[in-house]
Amino acid sequence: MALSHRNYAKVRVVAPVGRLDHDNCEAFRNDLAPHLDACLREGQALIFDLSGLEYVSSAGLRCLMLAARQAASRSGRLVIASLQPLVAEIFQISRFNLVFDVFPTMREALASVSSEAVEAFERG
Amino acid sequence: MRETLFDGYQRLMPRVRSSAPAVIVDIDERSLDTLGQWPWPRSVTADLVRAIARAGPAAIGVDVLFVEPDRSVAGADAALAQAVQGAKVVLGIAGIDYRDRRFPHPPHAAPVLSSGRRELPLQQFDGQLQSRPEIDRAAAGRGLISADSPDRILRRIPLVARIGKVIVPALAVEMIRIATGAQELRIDDQGGEHVDLNVGPASIPIQSDGTLNVYFGRHDAQRFVSAEDVLSGKAAAEFFRDKFVLVGVSGLGLLDFQATPLGERIPGVEVHAQILEQIFDGTYLRRPTGAAWTEAALLAGVGVLLVLFVPTVRPWISFALLAAALLALAAAGILAFMTGLLLNVTAPALAALAVFAALLGATFAEADRQRRLLREAQARVAGELEAARRIQMGLLPAPRTIFAGQTGFALDALLEPARMVGGDFYDCFMVDENRLFLVVGDVSGKGLPASLFMALSKSLLKSIALRGPGDPGSLLMRANAEICRDNAESFFVTAFAGLLDVRSGALAFCNAGHEPAIACRPGGVPERVEHSGGPPLCVLEGFEYPSGHRVLEAGEWLCVLSDGVTEAMNAAGEFYGAARLREVLKPLSSAAPDAVVAAVRADVREFTGTTEQSDDLTLLCVRWNGAAASGR
Numbered sequence: 001m002a003l004s005h006r007n008y009a010k011v012r013v014v015a016p017v018g019r020l021d022h023d024n025c026e027a028f029r030n031d032l033a034p035h036l037d038a039c040l041r042e043g044q045a046l047i048f049d050l051s052g053l054e055y056v057s058s059a060g061l062r063c064l065m066l067a068a069r070q071a072a073s074r075s076g077r078l079v080i081a082s083l084q085p086l087v088a089e090i091f092q093i094s095r096f097n098l099v100f101d102v103f104p105t106m107r108e109a110l111a112s113v114s115s116e117a118v119e120a121f122e123r124g
Numbered sequence: 125m126r127e128t129l130f131d132g133y134q135r136l137m138p139r140v141r142s143s144a145p146a147v148i149v150d151i152d153e154r155s156l157d158t159l160g161q162w163p164w165p166r167s168v169t170a171d172l173v174r175a176i177a178r179a180g181p182a183a184i185g186v187d188v189l190f191v192e193p194d195r196s197v198a199g200a201d202a203a204l205a206q207a208v209q210g211a212k213v214v215l216g217i218a219g220i221d222y223r224d225r226r227f228p229h230p231p232h233a234a235p236v237l238s239s240g241r242r243e244l245p246l247q248q249f250d251g252q253l254q255s256r257p258e259i260d261r262a263a264a265g266r267g268l269i270s271a272d273s274p275d276r277i278l279r280r281i282p283l284v285a286r287i288g289k290v291i292v293p294a295l296a297v298e299m300i301r302i303a304t305g306a307q308e309l310r311i312d313d314q315g316g317e318h319v320d321l322n323v324g325p326a327s328i329p330i331q332s333d334g335t336l337n338v339y340f341g342r343h344d345a346q347r348f349v350s351a352e353d354v355l356s357g358k359a360a361a362e363f364f365r366d367k368f369v370l371v372g373v374s375g376l377g378l379l380d381f382q383a384t385p386l387g388e389r390i391p392g393v394e395v396h397a398q399i400l401e402q403i404f405d406g407t408y409l410r411r412p413t414g415a416a417w418t419e420a421a422l423l424a425g426v427g428v429l430l431v432l433f434v435p436t437v438r439p440w441i442s443f444a445l446l447a448a449a450l451l452a453l454a455a456a457g458i459l460a461f462m463t464g465l466l467l468n469v470t471a472p473a474l475a476a477l478a479v480f481a482a483l484l485g486a487t488f489a490e491a492d493r494q495r496r497l498l499r500e501a502q503a504r505v506a507g508e509l510e511a512a513r514r515i516q517m518g519l520l521p522a523p524r525t526i527f528a529g530q531t532g533f534a535l536d537a538l539l540e541p542a543r544m545v546g547g548d549f550y551d552c553f554m555v556d557e558n559r560l561f562l563v564v565g566d567v568s569g570k571g572l573p574a575s576l577f578m579a580l581s582k583s584l585l586k587s588i589a590l591r592g593p594g595d596p597g598s599l600l601m602r603a604n605a606e607i608c609r610d611n612a613e614s615f616f617v618t619a620f621a622g623l624l625d626v627r628s629g630a631l632a633f634c635n636a637g638h639e640p641a642i643a644c645r646p647g648g649v650p651e652r653v654e655h656s657g658g659p660p661l662c663v664l665e666g667f668e669y670p671s672g673h674r675v676l677e678a679g680e681w682l683c684v685l686s687d688g689v690t691e692a693m694n695a696a697g698e699f700y701g702a703a704r705l706r707e708v709l710k711p712l713s714s715a716a717p718d719a720v721v722a723a724v725r726a727d728v729r730e731f732t733g734t735t736e737q738s739d740d741l742t743l744l745c746v747r748w749n750g751a752a753a754s755g756r
Contacts, residue, residue: 022569055699057739058568058618058660058687065663066614086699094618094637095659098667 003031009116010044013106017052020060029063036067040076045113049106051082061096068100077101081109126468127279130337130409131385133461138386139341145404146296146397147363148348149176151373155351162373166190166200166259168355170207172371175354177211179364182303184213185295187269187372187380187393190255191226205262214298215260216269219249219287227252230290231266234301240313246334247285252292264302267295269396278382280335281399283321283328284311296399297323299368316413329408337409337466338395339402340384347397348374368400411466422453422472427479434483446480509544509572516545516575519582523552524718531753532626533560536717537744538725540688546740547574547615548686549582553589558627561589564684564744565619566638568660577615581607581661585621596621596634597671600661604636604669608662616660620684629676629748634669636661639687642709646679650709652702653682678750683709683720688741692728695735700728717745 005014014035020028039046048064056064064080071078080100083091091097103109110117149172156162169188176184194200208215217231231254238244249270254260268285283294293301293309301309304324312320312327321328330336351371353359372393373380380392402408426449434442453469453476460467523535537550547567555561563585567574581603588602600621607617620641622633633641633653637660644650655672658664676682685705692700708727712720721743728741 055691057691058566058616059570062568062614062616065616069614093639095657096637096663098659099663 003028005035008110008118008120009114010042011047011110011114011117012039012044013047013049015049015052019055019057020053020063021055021057022059025059025063028060029066032063032067036070036076040071040074043076045077045079046071047106047109047113048078048080049082050080050087051084051106053087054084056087056090058094061090061094064096065099077113079103079109079113081106125470125474127277129457129468129470130279130461130466131277133458133466134340134385135387136458137461139339139398139402139407141341141344141401141405143401143404144347144367145182146347146368146370146400148391148393148397149351149354149369149371150348150391150393151351151371151375152348153375155355156375158352159355162375163194165197166194166204167197170200170204172351172355173204173207173211173213175357176364176369176371177207177213179361180366181212181364181369182366183264183299183368184211185267185299185368185370185396186213186215187295187370187396189216189218189253189269190259191253193256201256201258205259208259209262211264212302213263214265214267214295214302215255215263216295217266217287217292218253218270219247219268219285219292220251220253220270221249223251224253226256227254230288231292232260233266233290233292234298234306235308236284236291236293236311237308238311238313240311240315240319242313244311244313244319244332244334246291247282249285249287252287265298266292267298268292269295269392276383277385278395279338279385280331281338281395282334283330283336283399284309284334293323294396294399295370296368296396296403297321297328299400300324300326300403303368317411317415318413326403328403329410331411336399336402337411338384338398339407339409340386340398341401342386343388343390343394347394368397370396372396408464409461409466410464415465415467419468419471422456422469423475426453426472426476430476430479430483434480435487442480442483446476449476512572512575513541513544516541516579519579520550521552526553530626531749533624533746533748534717535560535562535744535746536721538721538742540725540737540741541570541575542688542737542740543571545572545575546570547578548688548740548742549578550684550742550744551582551586552744552746553586555589555623558625560624560626560746561622562624562684562744562746563589563619563621564638564686564742565617566686566688566740566742567617568615570740573613574615577611577613577617581617581619585619589621595632595671596623597669600634600636600658600669601667604661604665604667608665611662614662616662618660618687622682622684624676624746624748626748627751629678629680629751631674631676631682632671633674634658634671636669637663639685639690641682641684642705643674643676643680643682644709644713645677646714648680648713650683650706650713676748678748678753679714681715681717681720681745681747683724683743683745685724685744686740686742688737688739689724689728689743691739692732692741693735693738694732700731704731717747720745 002017068078081103110121301323306324310322319330321330349359370393374391381389382392453473457467457469550564552562567577618638619636620638624631635655635657640652642650643653658667658669
């Protein structure tokens with residue numbers, strides 16, 4: 001699974017692509033760790049851009065949950081944006097939308113964390 | 125093996141002569157052609173000796189025996205004796221293994237003085253063949269001309285040997301004595317293989333058995349002059365002046381040829397010439413006393429080196445090490461040879477190979493043992509997993525058996541783990557006379573870790589359900605608190621729990637992050653049982669799970685399944701999906717639970733084909749038969 005990242009102002013956005021399941025969630029956690037660390041150190045929110053995520057299994061949800069817990073334990077914030085329909089349905093069924101702040105678009109997600117980030121986003 | 129190695133050294137580096145002390149008067153094919161067949165009348169031989177003697181040689185060695193009287197020409201023996209007399213002639217003697225009646229006494233030989241205390245293990249002959257007394261008496265000296273069997277490669281020549289009790293020198297040695305006018309030979313025995321044979325000014329290193337390791341040069345026609353040319357006066361006198369002149373026969377049919385380590389067959393007389401050259405050039409091959417010890421030390425050194433390093437380094441390095449050791453041994457052997465020492469490096473080399481093979485074998489054996497241990501460990505784990513599977517399957521109730529007497533409802537369930545064991549579970553039991561509890565759960569993840577958590581979750585849910593009559597929502601709240609108390613791995617569990625009053629068909633339920641259940645009335649269309657529910661257990665602490673309510677119609681069934689159904693994947697990576705599930709369930713509105721379970725299972729199997737099952741698959745279906753059927 002590829003894990004690209006980009007910044008809007010100081011807000012870091014990571015974008016897992018493909019499938020997140022039992023087979024690759026450990027690798028995903030390893031890839032994610034430095035981003036999460038950086039955000040928590042800088043006191044910035046981390047946004048998951050899931051527009052490229054096709055599927056997430058229960059093991060994958062556990063990975064996301066662990067990241068959220070780690071963020072919460074250090075007063076960090078983790079936000080999720082741009083779910084594909086299937087993933088949105090999985091979030092709906094599993095009620096993980098109660099665990100995360102889930103926004104339909106990247107703009108809304110950025111707006112929820114930082115106005116500077118939205119401006120950076122709109123400048124393109 | 126050792127001889128082959130020493131032969132190899134000689135082939136690699138044949139002796140190059142720097143002086144030419146000896147010439148050979150060769151009774152060759154041409155001489156025989158001109159002067160008639162061998163043996164010649166001794167008067168002709170006498171002419172030959174006289175012709176050589178006139179040129180003033182240092183000594184004349186005759187590599188020929190005149191055993192029988194010459195009956196061809198009267199007075200020929202006397203003529204030869206006369207020619208030999210005073211001409212510094214050394215006649216040949218052949219040592220033999222018996223005492224010949226014609227020569228009952230040991231030969232006359234110059235005295236040999238030995239400095240050592242021991243009696244050297246010289247080659248021993250019982251008797252000899254030599255020239256008849258009339259000629260022998262005229263000679264200045266006598267020397268051994270016997271060599272080993274001509275079939276064998278000639279490597280060592282005795283420079284002194286015993287005939288009876290008399291020590292006799294070789295032809296070449298006796299020629300030097302005569303040439304230098306020395307009275308005796310002296311053997312300087314310093315023990316071991318450190319023995320020198322001194323004659324006149326020459327000091328020749330010999331082995332303790334009196335032999336010289338002959339260091340052969342190539343056959344060289346320059347050493348030869350035809351006997352015919354000597355007799356006809358064509359050969360210049362200069363050719364013989366102050367030289368050691370050997371007289372011998374090489375004509376075909378006379379067959380005095382010796383095989384040398386260089387792979388040549390040279391006339392026997394040329395061996396004497398080569399020995400003389402060696403003595404004059406001082407090029408010797410010694411096999412010193414310490415040679416065997418040196419070889420043993422090399423063997424031990426190479427062995428220790430290999431034993432120390434081969435097991436600890438990578439295979440290609442150990443091969444390189446072996447090659448280096450062998451090369452070093454070969455170089456040592458060649459260097460030693462160049463300084464005139466015969467060192468046998470084959471034993472250390474063979475030992476190196478043997479040690480290496482043994483170490484390699486041991487390494488392979490160790491690898492084999494590791495593989496076997498691994499196989500055993502795998503078998504043990506597989507056995508334990510199989511046991512775990514039996515235990516896990518044993519935890520699941522068999523609904524058809526436990527509810528056999530129930531008329532108010534029918535229930536069937538199925539669980540197929542993706543691996544040997546899994547994280548899905550279901551349970552169903554009567555909490556009291558009238559109420560049926562049912563639950564389907566799914567631990568995040570699969571395999572052994574999930575299965576342990578599954579066992580824990582299922583047991584806790586059952587004990588909570590039996591303890592309190594509470595509704596499913598509060599039941600899951602308590603389970604959420606209890607299951608998550610010791611959850612080091614942060615697993616979570618989705619669950620659908622339901623409590624069915626079998627008298628009224630009233631169903632209370634709660635969905636904690638699980639697939640929605642599907643309900644279907646007889647003749648109706650399957651529909652999702654929507655419910656706000658909550659997240660899976662162990663995700664949000666203290667979450668207040670609400671209960672949902674539905675009253676089942678008589679004959680209506682409720683089907684709860686795990687995501688192993690909807691997210692079953694085929695070879696193309698597509699999901700089975702909720703839509704296909706609805707299509708399968710559509711014609712089954714009036715079917716019994718076992719038929720519903722079987723139909724869904726069959727359709728999922730058809731969809732996935734041969735693709736490996738990706739997740740645990742669980743189905744539970746319950747049908748309420750109606751108030752009348754319940755009989756209460």
